[in-house]
Amino acid sequence: AQSVSQHNHHVILSEAASLELGCNYSYGGTVNLFWYVQYPGQHLQLLLKYFSGDPLVKGIKGFEAEFIKSKFSFNLRKPSVQWSDTAEYFCAVIEGSNTGKLIFGQGTTLQVKP
């Protein structure tokens, strides 16, 4: 079965700092990758996704992620964070079979200090 690992559990940054959240997955075949964000008290929202093509994916709110197949990674980045980016971030991958099941990483709590 697939697994997703997010290395940073809790990240604290000051506003305007750059952000990079790590995500590694275990499956060696074709993967579909996602980053979701969960703001306090709100439901999950899609930030960006990668299915194929350009490995550098642009998402909403200035986020981007780079798919590096050789490293089994899909790290999330943002050049300059804002206080409003404070949230929980989840990396997810669709299982290798055609089930459509999303498997989530453990999540990273991002706290941005004003």
Added chain:
Amino acid sequence: GAVVSQHPSRVICKSGTSVKIECRSLDFQATTMFWYRQFPKQSLMLMATSNEGSKATYEQGVEKDKFLINHASLTLSTLTVTSAHPEDSSFYICSATITGIYGYTFGSGTRLTVV
């Protein structure tokens, strides 16, 4: 855009009673719905996958007799926690999608507290 409505948002029930959580796709027909459970400060754990008109497929370790899932129509799936116990207290989230189209829409979640 696609919207999934999940009700109730919060429920408190007594130990031994059953609780039903509804998940509705409001503007699309969801061929597949997923049910997740999220413990505090932890990730979403997939509980089961339900396809309209067929029995749900449960993940390993999830008791199908305890967590009853019904997906009777293309717009409604329900999760019933039967004979709830305090350890069932958690945040339950549904997600709806159209089979083969990997766009997932999540409900706002249900906070279940069993006392």
